[in-house]
Amino acid sequence: MDAGRFERLADEGRAALRDGDPERAAxxxxxxxxxxxGPALADVPxxxxxxxxxxERGLAAREDRIExxxxxxxxxxxxxxxxELLGRHPLRERLAGLLMRALRDGGGRAEALVVFEETRRRLADExxxxxxxDLAALHRDLLRGDPAPAPVRPPAPLTALVGRDGDVEGVADLLGTARLVTLTGPGGVGKTRLAVEVAGRTGGRGAAGPACFAELAPLRDGASLPRALLGALGLRESGLQAPDAAKDxxxxxxxxxxxxxxxxxxxxCEHVVDAVAALAARLLAACPGLRILATSREPLGITGEHLWPVRPLDGDSAVRLFTARASAVRRGFAADPRAVRRICxxxxxxxxxxxxAAARLRTMDVADLGDRLGDRLGVPSRGSRTADERHRTLRAVVAWSWDLLTGxxxxxxxxxxxxxxxxxPDAAREVCGDDGDALEALVDKSxxxxxxxxYRMLETIRAYGAERGGDPGEAGDAHARYFLELARTAxxxxxxxGQLEWLRVLGAEHGNLLAALSRAAEARDVPTGLRLSAAMAGYLWIRGVSVAAQAAALLDAAGPxxxxxxxxxxxxxVLHAGADAxxxxxxxxxxTAAEAALEAVWADGRTGRHPALPFLWMMRRADEPDAHSAYALVLARRxxxxxxxRAAAHFxxxxxxxxTGDAERAGRDFEAAVRGFRVLGDRWGTALALDALAGLAAHRGDRATAVALTDEALVLTEQLGALDDTADLxxxxxxxxxxxxxxxxxxxxxxxxxVARRAGSATYLAAALRGLGDIALLDGDLGTAERLYSDALDRFDPHWIKSVGGRATALIGLGRVAAARGDQGAxxxxxxxxxxxxxxxxxxxxAARAVDALAxxxxxxxxxxxxxRLSGAAAALRGAPPGAAPADGVSADGGPAADGAGGGPAEVLSRADALRLAGLDEEVIEAVSRR
Structure with a gap:
């Protein structure tokens, strides 16, 4: 009877689901x-x-209920x-699809793509x-959604905003017409809190679009401002494979x-106001959809700025704020409003x-608080004072609160x-030398x-505490030790x-890691600074963060x-320093000195303390004529x-x-790299190796495999949040x-x-424009093709190895446009x-593709x-047998190559001779011969 009732209800639930009534269905x-x-009919013979x-019906009903x-x-x-269900039924595609949808709707698109990849692999293997x-269509929908940067959101308020309704409304209205609004006022008046509240309401009125919150207080100077904003926007400074060294x-x-x-x-903004003003002016001029809300003790002083002075609270609001905060530390707080008003x-x-002041009511009553404030601050009875005096009053209040602390x-x-x-809490206890009681007391006292x-400290209080503490000295050393150990562990x-989890951990400590490195560089503490720079290298490389300035300072202190x-x-x-123009x-x-030292440390293929360093060194030197020594350092680790x-060496x-044209041997190495990285669970290395395998498959003409491999690599770069590399793939x-x-x-x-526009990557945008130029050329739209190719050439970074192939392809495209117009000389x-x-x-x-185009x-x-003869020259450049057909199968006019085009007898040529035959200048040929 239960079975019959179950099937009837399950059928009715499925019908409700089909009718679009999920509540009734559930x-x-x-x-x-x-x-x-328990199990169905377990006791029935x-x-x-x-x-x-x-x-089976029970499992289907669970799937329906989840849907x-x-x-x-x-x-x-x-x-x-x-x-849990997919773990028990790994080949059940509906469960996989439901999990992909649930993850996608919860913001975990990359996780959803991983579920698809795991399911696809199990189906193929078993x-x-x-x-x-249906599952493939869901996968395509996931891939079509652009990965977006994750900007830092305004901090979630811990308490209600009191007495600022008019300010919130006014600033929101002003942002509807003004693109730069600066909230001015003395420290402690509530500028940040007001900005957070306004930013939280941007979706409804005023400035449209999401909000990004950039905390500038930790900056030591204006030079680090642009990178701080890149970080706040969730953007990396460079791609996975090489730093965009010339990119400002x-x-x-x-x-x-x-x-x-x-x-x-x-x-x-006040301590970097000049740098903020210059950068804000540039960004507002170049970005029409951008609005800026700044908080500063002084105006930025640029054209188009609208000021909103943030003033102290009115009397009634001040009393309400005091009462609300006092009630949070003393339940049932009640006091004479006149006494509270005198305190405010x-x-x-x-x-x-x-x-x-309200936080002190945890240990004293209102009368005692009022007496102490009067004695401590010497408040006169007359009306309000100037802003500077208010600031001094705030300083006195902070000092008073500070002096009431225990030692x-x-x-x-x-x-x-x-x-x-x-x-x-662990870091705070380690650096502050505290078992937690003092930190909890500091929270109680606001x-x-x-x-x-x-734990976080308000900037006004932090500035006062830093001034009282003087030279960070011992605390700075403890801070550096803690974060050096964290970086070494990670x-x-x-x-x-554990790559994704540890990226998250280090990302949360990004400011502390950079602060420790900067402090070591400023103090010329070479041992600590060098150890930090090495321990942080993997994180900084994957995240695309430059620390070139700190590295240069450390090297200056260390000497040659x-x-x-x-x-x-x-x-x-040295690597860090070279990652910036x-x-x-x-x-x-x-x-040279660094590489000589490394050759001694890594002699006979030995692995030092930092196994990724040879690989990173090679990547940095890949396009240099004398890179063979760095190449040998990596190969010795196979x-x-x-x-x-080992995996990196195979890659x-x-x-x-x-x-040299030995695709079979290249494939073995790339496949070994993919296997090695996958066994380790390294998404970064796996993505690089999959991309290389995809390129090899395309070279062989196996386009379907190339696409499938690139799909796998895309899943991984999206997990890493690597927008540049997603665009590249x-x-x-x-x-x-x-x-x-x-x-x-x-x-x-x-x-x-x-994606490249969102990431701010000119090189990958250029690559995309070049591809669109290829489409226009194939469509016969020569004008659009020429415009896109030219636009791409203007954007490629000539100093980055990743730009080489894109520039060559764009130039070949322009040549084909000229040929189609009958201008063979051009x-x-x-x-x-x-x-x-x-x-x-x-x-x-x-180069071979360009010579094929000449053929x-x-x-x-x-x-x-x-x-x-030119076809033979192209084959010599590729390392292929003489007379091989063009590698890309495209003729000079952009259409498919005819059978045997460019074929015929050809002699075996050196690369120098091949380039000479193609008509290149001797200067170029000599440079190639030196490689």
């Missing part, structure tokens, strides 16, 4: 499932077949249940099948914000001063000021806040399965010779003891045979698709352009320019013998 299905008491059928819950918006609630059409952070900011609608909150007047009605509490508060961006598992995890025992750390510091000279000055170093090793996927599915390729290029010039530029940077495959041009002109 109720019916919940009632049906409540009838189950010879009922196995019926039991199996009922078990109903998704329709009710309960996506977070069902994730644990779905993970059943030999592909995912169903201000240019990247402008590019990232150019097409976005955003309210940027710049909090605590004594504090000039400044919100921060009122909150600090241990005061010491803990002074030491806490070395933190940047707050601290976990000198610290505890929110989201982190470093190996960043190369394994690596300190004994710190050779690897010294070399890492301003640090190129530092890189050139210290590179059979070494460290599994990550690097694959490029030499690829350049989308362009690559478009290149793999363009021969078979022009519309899909166009969609990839367009999405890549959108076409030939473009093809030679592409070949020379690529070959001079060691990109011989790209196609000669064939079109009827010069068959010259076409054949």
């Amino acid at each position: 109720a019916l299905l919940g009632e049906a499932l409540a009838l189950w008491r 010879r009922a196995e077949t019926e039991a199996v059928r009922l078990e 109903a819950d998704l329709g009710r918006g309960r996506h977070r609630d069902v994730v644990p249940e779905l993970r 059943l030999g099948t592909d995912p169903s059409a 952070p201000e240019d990247r900011l402008a590019a990232a914000l150019a097409d976005r609608t955003l309210l940027l909150v710049l909090d605590n 007047a004594a504090l000039d009605d400044l919100p921060l001063a009122i909150e600090l 241990g509490e005061r010491r803990a508060a002074e030491r806490f000021t070395v933190f940047a961006g707050g601290a976990t 000198l610290l806040e505890l929110s989201g598992g982190r 470093d190996p995890q960043l190369r394994g399965a 010779v690596p300190p004994p025992g710190l050779e690897e750390e010294y070399a890492t510091c 301003a640090g190129r000279e530092v890189w050139r000055r210290h590179r 059979d070494g003891p460290d599994p990550w170093a 690097i090793a694959g490029f030499e045979p690829l350049a 989308l362009v690559n996927r478009g290149d793999h698709r363009i021969g078979d599915d022009r519309d899909a390729a166009r969609a990839d290029y367009e999405r890549a352009a959108a 076409a030939r010039s473009r093809f030679r320019e592409a070949a020379g530029g690529a070959a001079s940077r060691g990109a011989f495959m790209d 196609g041009l000669a064939a079109a002109e009827g010069a068959a013998e010259r076409a054949a």
Whole structure:
């Protein structure tokens, strides 16, 4: 009877689900499932077949009920249940699809893509099948959604805002017409709190679009402002594979914000006001959808700025604020409103001063508080004073609160000021030398806040405490030791399965890590600074963060010779310095000494303390003529003891045979790299190696495999939040698709352009525009193709190895446009320019494509013998047998190559001779010969 009732209710629930009534469906299905008491028909003899059928119906009903819950918006609630069910039924595609939807709706799109990939692999390995059409469609929908940066949101208020309704309304209205509004006023008047409240309401009125909150108080100078804003916007300063060394952070900011609608909150601008003013003026001019809300004790002083003075609270609001905060520390607080008003007047009605004073009611009564305030501050009875005097009054209130601390509490508060961006309880106890009691007391007395598992100190209080504490000294040393140990603990995890979790941990401590490194550089503490720079290298590289200025300062203090025992750390510091355009000279000055020291440390393939360093060193030197020594350092690790170093060595090793035409050996190395990185759980390395395998598959003409491999790499870069590399992979996927599915390729290029614009990456935007130029050329739209190719050329960074292939392809495209218009001279010039530029940077495959284009041009002109010789030259550049067909299968006019085009007898040529035959200048050929 229960079975019959269950099936009837399950059928009714499924019908309600089909009718679009998830609430009724959930109720019916919940009632049906409540009838189950263990396995179906467990005590009925010879009922196995019926039991199996009922078990299947039960599982289907659970799926229906979960789908109903998704329709009710309960996506977070069902994730644990779905993970448990999918663990028991790993081949059940509906469960996988439901989990993907639940994760997607909860903001976990990357996790949803991982579920698809795991399901796809299980289906292929165990059943030999592909995912169903429905699951594949859901996967495509997930891939089509652009990954967006994760800007820092305004902090969630811990208490209600009192007495500022008029200010909130007024500032919101002003932002509806003004693009720069600055909240001015003395410290402690409530500028930040007001800005947070306004930012929280931007969706409804005033400035449209989301809000990004940038806390500027931790900045030591204006030079670090652009990078601080990149971090607040959730943007990396460079891609995974190489630093965008020539990219000015201000240019990247402008590019990232150019097409976005955003309210940027710049909090605590006064100590970097000149830098904020200059950058705000530039961004507002370049980004029409941008609005800025700044808080500062003085105006920015630029054209278009609207000022909103934030004044002390009115009398009634001040009393309400005091009462609210007093009630939080003393239940049932009640006092004579006139006594409260006298206290607030004594504090000039400044919100921060009122909150600090109210917190004291935990240990004293109102009368005692009023007497102490009067004695301590000497408040006169007449009316309000000037802003400066108010500021002095606030300072006196902070000083009064400080003086009431016990010795241990005061010491803990002074030491806490070395933190940047707050601290976990463990970090605070370690650095402050406290068992937790003093920190809890500081929270009780409103000198610290505890929110989201982190202690934070208001900037006004932090500035006072830092002044009282003087030289950070011992606290700074303890801070550096703690975060050095944290970075060392995280470093190996960043190369394994814990990568995402440890990126999150280090991301939360980003400000502290940089503060520790900056403090060491300023103090010329070379050992600490070098150790920090090395321990943080993996995190900084993956996140794309530059510390070139700190590295250059440390190297200046260290001198030209690596300190004994710190050779690897010294070399890492040299790498950091060379990751920025301003640090190129530092890189050139210290590179040779660092590499010589590394060769001694890593002799015979030994692995030092930092196994990723040889790989990073090679990546930095990849486009330099004398990079062979760095290449050898990596290759020596193919059979070494460290599994990550072995995988990285195989990845690097694959490029030499690829350049010489030995695709089979290159494939073995790339596959070994993918296996090694996957076993470790390293998404970064796996994405790099998958991309290389995809390129190899495309080179062989296996476009379907190339697309599938790129899809896998995209899942991983999205997990890492790597927008630059996501854009790069989308362009690559478009290149793999363009021969078979022009519309899909166009969609990839367009999405890549959108992602690159969000990331502020000129190079990857250029690559996307180049792809769209290829589409326009194939469509016969020569004018659009020429415009897109030219636009791309203007954006490619000529100093970055990743730009080499894109520049060559854009130049080849311009040559094909010229050829289609009958201008063979211009076409030939473009093809030679592409070949020379690529070959001079060691990109011989790209040079070969340009020479193939020259061969196609000669064939079109009827010069068959010259076409054949040029085809042989292209084959020599690729390392392929003479007479091989063009690698990309495209003729000079942009259409498919004819059978045998460019073929015929050809002699075996050196690369120098091949380039000479192509008509390149001897200067270029000599530079290539030196590589």
